[in-house]
Amino acid sequence: xRRTTRGQRLGAMLLVAPLFVLLLVxxxxxxxxxxxRAIYDPTMHDALPRTAAALDASPGRGVPEDAVFAAFAADLxxxxxxxxxxxxxxxxxxxxxxxxxxxxxxxRDLSPDTRTTRGELAALDPFxxxxxTWSAIRNGVRPFTTNYLLAAIDLHxxxxxxxxxxxxxxxxxxxIFARTFGIAAGVTLITLVLSFPLAWLLANLPGPTAARLIxxxxxxxxxxxxxxxxxxxVLLQRSGILNELLLGLHLTDHPIDLMYTRAGLIVAMTHIQxxxxxxxxxxxxxxxPPSQMRAAYSLGARPFAAFRRVYLPQVMPGVMAxxxxxxxxxxxxFITPALVxxxxxxxxxxxxxxxxxxxxxWPMAAALSVILxxxxxxxxxxxxxxxxVDRMKLV
Amino acid sequence: xxxxxxxxxxxFAAAAIAASPAAAxxxxxxxxxxxxxxxxxxxxxxxxxxxxxxxxxxxxxxxxGMARVQAMxxxxxxxxxxxxxxxxxxxxxCDSGILVRLDWSRIAPRDGFLPGAARDCGMGLxxxxxxxxxxxxxxxxxxxxxxxxLFDTKHWPGKRGMQKIATNNLEWxxxxxxxxxxxxxxxxxxxxxxxxxxxxxxxxxxxxVWWQAGAQPPQLxxxxxxxxxxxxxxxxxxxxxxxxxxFRIVWTNEMxxxxxxxxxxxxxxxxxxxxxLAYVAQPENNARLxxxxxxxxxxxxxxxxxxxxxxxxxxxxxxxxxxxxxIDMEFWADYGQDLTKRFNDWLAK
Numbered sequence: 001x002r003r004t005t006r007g008q009r010l011g012a013m014l015l016v017a018p019l020f021v022l023l024l025v026x027x028x029x030x031x032x033x034x035x036x037r038a039i040y041d042p043t044m045h046d047a048l049p050r051t052a053a054a055l056d057a058s059p060g061r062g063v064p065e066d067a068v069f070a071a072f073a074a075d076l077x078x079x080x081x082x083x084x085x086x087x088x089x090x091x092x093x094x095x096x097x098x099x100x101x102x103x104x105x106x107x108r109d110l111s112p113d114t115r116t117t118r119g120e121l122a123a124l125d126p127f128x129x130x131x132x133t134w135s136a137i138r139n140g141v142r143p144f145t146t147n148y149l150l151a152a153i154d155l156h157x158x159x160x161x162x163x164x165x166x167x168x169x170x171x172x173x174x175x176i177f178a179r180t181f182g183i184a185a186g187v188t189l190i191t192l193v194l195s196f197p198l199a200w201l202l203a204n205l206p207g208p209t210a211a212r213l214i215x216x217x218x219x220x221x222x223x224x225x226x227x228x229x230x231x232x233x234v235l236l237q238r239s240g241i242l243n244e245l246l247l248g249l250h251l252t253d254h255p256i257d258l259m260y261t262r263a264g265l266i267v268a269m270t271h272i273q274x275x276x277x278x279x280x281x282x283x284x285x286x287x288x289p290p291s292q293m294r295a296a297y298s299l300g301a302r303p304f305a306a307f308r309r310v311y312l313p314q315v316m317p318g319v320m321a322x323x324x325x326x327x328x329x330x331x332x333x334f335i336t337p338a339l340v341x342x343x344x345x346x347x348x349x350x351x352x353x354x355x356x357x358x359x360x361x362w363p364m365a366a367a368l369s370v371i372l373x374x375x376x377x378x379x380x381x382x383x384x385x386x387x388x389v390d391r392m393k394l395v
Numbered sequence: 396x397x398x399x400x401x402x403x404x405x406x407f408a409a410a411a412i413a414a415s416p417a418a419a420x421x422x423x424x425x426x427x428x429x430x431x432x433x434x435x436x437x438x439x440x441x442x443x444x445x446x447x448x449x450x451x452x453x454x455x456x457x458x459x460g461m462a463r464v465q466a467m468x469x470x471x472x473x474x475x476x477x478x479x480x481x482x483x484x485x486x487x488x489c490d491s492g493i494l495v496r497l498d499w500s501r502i503a504p505r506d507g508f509l510p511g512a513a514r515d516c517g518m519g520l521x522x523x524x525x526x527x528x529x530x531x532x533x534x535x536x537x538x539x540x541x542x543x544x545l546f547d548t549k550h551w552p553g554k555r556g557m558q559k560i561a562t563n564n565l566e567w568x569x570x571x572x573x574x575x576x577x578x579x580x581x582x583x584x585x586x587x588x589x590x591x592x593x594x595x596x597x598x599x600x601x602x603x604v605w606w607q608a609g610a611q612p613p614q615l616x617x618x619x620x621x622x623x624x625x626x627x628x629x630x631x632x633x634x635x636x637x638x639x640x641x642f643r644i645v646w647t648n649e650m651x652x653x654x655x656x657x658x659x660x661x662x663x664x665x666x667x668x669x670x671x672l673a674y675v676a677q678p679e680n681n682a683r684l685x686x687x688x689x690x691x692x693x694x695x696x697x698x699x700x701x702x703x704x705x706x707x708x709x710x711x712x713x714x715x716x717x718x719x720x721x722i723d724m725e726f727w728a729d730y731g732q733d734l735t736k737r738f739n740d741w742l743a744k
Contacts, residue, residue, distance in 0.1 A: 086490035097733035098584070100490070101725065172740040239618045260604065343559070343605060343742035351739070357459035359735060360487060 035373075038152075038366035042143040047088035048075045052141040061161070062131040066117045069128070072137075073116035076107045094361065095147070096136040102127040135159055148367035173351075173368065177375065180347040183262075184330035187269045188277070188323050194270070195278035195322070203285035214282075221275040229336045232268040233259065236340070260342035268340045269333060276329060277322035284318030320387055324380070331376055348372055421450040423667045426463060427479040429456035430610055431633050432654075435687035436479075436520075444674050450667065458608070461488050464659045468493040473661035476668045480517055480655045483562050486728035488657070489516035495658040501669045503676035503694070509653075511724060512693040517655035518672055519693035521684050524628040524710025524719075525563045525652065527645040530616040539623055541718070542648040546571040546595060548602055556615045556624025559605035561738035562727060563625070563650045566720060568595035570648060576718055580726045589734065593741055605742075616642055628710050629688040646715035652722045653693060685709065 045052055050071035058064055079085040085107055093100035106125050114120070122129030139147065139157060150156055150163065154171040158164040165171065198217075202210050220228060235241050236258035243255040258264045288311065296306035334349040341347075348368060355365035425441070427433045433456060445452040455475065457463055461484050467473045480488065488494050494516035499505045505513045512519030527542040534551070545555050545567065557564055566579050572595045574582050582588035604621055606612055612626035613634050628649075634640035656675070658668045674680055681692045682700035689708040692698060698706075706712060710719075727734075 083492065087492050090487060090490035093729065094732060098729045101729045170737070170740060172743055176743060237618060238620050338607075344744065346743060354739070357462040359732060360461055360465055360484075360491065361732065362465075 034362070035366050035370050037363045038148050038370050039144055039146065041091070041145055041148075041363055043084075043087050043091045044137075044140040045143040047079050047084045047091075048072065048137075048141055050075050051137070055138055055141065061135065061159070063118065063129060063134050069118045069121050070116045073110060073114065073121065076103070076110055077112060080107050080110075092136060092140055095140050096132065099127075099133070099136065102133075131159070145363075148363045149370065151364065152367040152371045173348075173371075176346070176348050176351060177371070179345075180331055180349075180372075181375070183266065183269070183345075183347065184327050184333075187266060187273055187330050188327045190266070190270045191273050191277040191326050192319065192323055195274055195281060196319070199278055199282040199285050202282050203288075204290065217275055217278060220271070225272055226335055228272055229268060229339050232264070232271070232336075232340055236264050236267075259340060260345075262341070262345050265337055265341040265345045268336050269330060272336065273326045273330060277326045280322040280325065281315060281318040284315050288314050320383075324383060328376060328380070331372065421448075421664065421667060422453055423450055423664055423671060424453040424455065424474060424476045425478070425671075426455040426457050426460055426475045428458060428460065428609075430608075431630060431688055432609070432690075435629075435684055435690075438687045439683040440671075440675055440680065443680075444671060447674075448667070448670070460484075461493075464488065464657075465491065465493050468660050471661065473659050473663065475659055476662045476664045477671055478657055478659060479520065480657050482652045482655060482722055482724055483727045483731060485514055485517040485655045485657060486724055487731070489514070490728070493660055495660050495662065495665070497658070497672075498669070502673045507676075507694055507696060509693050509695065511721070512653050514655065514724075517657045518676065519653040520656050520675060520681075521654050521690035522693055522709070522711055523652055523654060523690045524646065524715065525558075525625060525650040526628045526631070526710070527623055528612060528616060528626045528631040528642055529623040529645070530619060531641040531643055533616075533619050533622055538643065539645055540647060542567060542625070542645060543571040544623060544645070545625070546599055548599055551622055552602075553622035554602055554604050554620065555599065556604045556606050556612055556621040556626075558625055559607050559742070561731070561734045562722060564596065565589075565592040565734060565738070566650060566722075567648065568592040570718075570720075571595055576720050579720060580723045583734075584726065584730065589737065593737070596741070613640065613642065616640075628708075629690050632689045632708055646710070646717065646719075648718045648720070649710055649715065650720050650722055651710055654690070 051068060054068040054071035055064065058068065076085070079088055085104070089100040089103040092103055102125055106121070106128070109124060110116075114124075118129070127133055139145070147157070151166075152173055154166050154174050155163050156166050202213055202217075205213065233240075237243070238255040238257070238259070240258070242258060246252045246256065247254075292310055293306055296310045297303070301309070331347075332349050333347055334353055337345055337347045337350055349372075352365045352368050352372075355361045355368070423445075427436060433454070437454070441452045441454065460478050460480060464473075464475065464478055465488075467475065485494075489496075496515050497518065499513065502518065508519060509522065512522075525542075527539060527544065529538055531538070537550075539551055544551055545557065565583060569579050569582055569588065569592050570576065572591055574588075574591075583592060604615060604624075606615060606624065609627050609630045612624045613630055615621045615624050616631075617634075617640065623645075626644075628644055631642050631644050635642050635644075656672065658665065658672075662668050676694055678692070678694050678697040679700045681694040682697040684690055685692065685701050685705040689705060691709040691711045692701060701709070707714075709715070
């Protein structure tokens, strides 16, 4: 008996194995590798091995002593030979603006017979005599770094070696995360308010009529998100259909700004997300026989009590599933904020894309992704614990 | 009989592969930014070069050229042979070690290029201007006379289009705040200078419509979304020339930039890639792009091959160079990351 169940289990596992391996190789591992960049960056450690060792030997703060300078000069000469100088310069520049030029210029001026004491190098370029420079180097030569993760939540290592908040005019990501979660919650709520009565109507209409109405919901659902976003641009812009209509009806005497605003963004996102909230609710509502409500009435329940105590508990799993689906999808919105939203409506995905595509700062993109993933999973876990995953029904 | 049969099949297959034209014909893959500019490159360079060499030209269109190259190089699976690059990106990409350090003896004399156009990892393709443009149907009387009109919302009220990028905008902000042209980068290298630039941008923040793709400014003008917009000169000149659009270009205080071309490290057809660069660097070829889009040549000797009527439309025409500022790539390689973050922070607030 036990052997047969084990055999069955093994068979099931073998059946799933190809899919599991595919997911792991093509999805799980690449994502993990990318996320690992948030904490592991060996560029500077590899380019400055002697400096790293010398700094290890003399821990402390501020400008180090001559031995470290000699090691640093030797490393620079070596980096010049093996072509790692530029990536070193770029990496240090990530930690300290303008460091790039100083590294390249110093390496150019350096020859094997240059005297490389602290005084000599600082005379060559005063940049090397500053404690800011050396706290950046100390920070950068560690292959495992928390810099990017801290930066993703507006923190940094202070000069004194503690974790502190960054200057207020440079703190930004907490605001962006709050904005992303806020807009996602707002859109989820609006789609719920709009789709609940619609789902009820669809579930209680006779078959053919309901099928036709469902088609109206599904048709935009099948259209590409980019096309739908572009359509909203046509509708909302200053010389767009909506503004022309308002002007034509003399409801306003000058075009209203609808594009590049928070309101425009929420309207467009709500439109795109509506089917995701609607369909799970609708599919649950269809399974609830109307006779149950009639039974409740016949047993003396008032309409509201019957709705709250008989109907609502049964549709809750669908509501939860629809809302969670919409909420999590909203967290990753990129194209709609980029096209319809203004600069103050950009969500975290826009910043991640910017770091990946434009600035080529992949560690920072990875760090922001890690934070987003952690917040999303945390929220999902809290949600699941509060309501029970088994109570959620997607279809 | 059977062994001979399969042997025969193998021999036949081998003969077929050897004879197949697809295997004989070489290919060169280029990734560029698309739009009117790639169309112009196609007419001026891709098609004639492919005909001359008897090869097949594959075109990729992407707006994330450097990210694409970085991903390819790191995955050791490079399929692009040459890529076009923004001026501001070429130094950083070069530092990252994802581009080939060019061997100029295989291309053209390095001193035959305009200053700064022949970089370690990138060759200039053309010169373009960041200019101001307006729609004469909107701005009938009293049109703007300098790019700095962007900052004069009293005289020219209304929305203005600007590129969502730190480069150019910070320079213009300082110029509008009274910094002499030759001092702009010196001032911008100081924290006070940066604060000053952002303070100036603050004064018009509410009036800006941000654009990201080069095709947007002419649309913003045509839909009358803005009273004026910054733009790349070719993207405005094309609708003026070919669609009779009522647009005008304001050149005073333009910023001058190069479009660059690079070879990703690990390019599968390195020799051909070098031959393509050498082809584009020949003066008569370099001048040809101007016929299709009004961007100027970067090779000094190419100027004599540019037709007179095209010359007058170029950002480098003497009339247009009033108060012009060439973008400083070294400055942006040093401060670009920091200033871009500051700019994005400022935008998001």
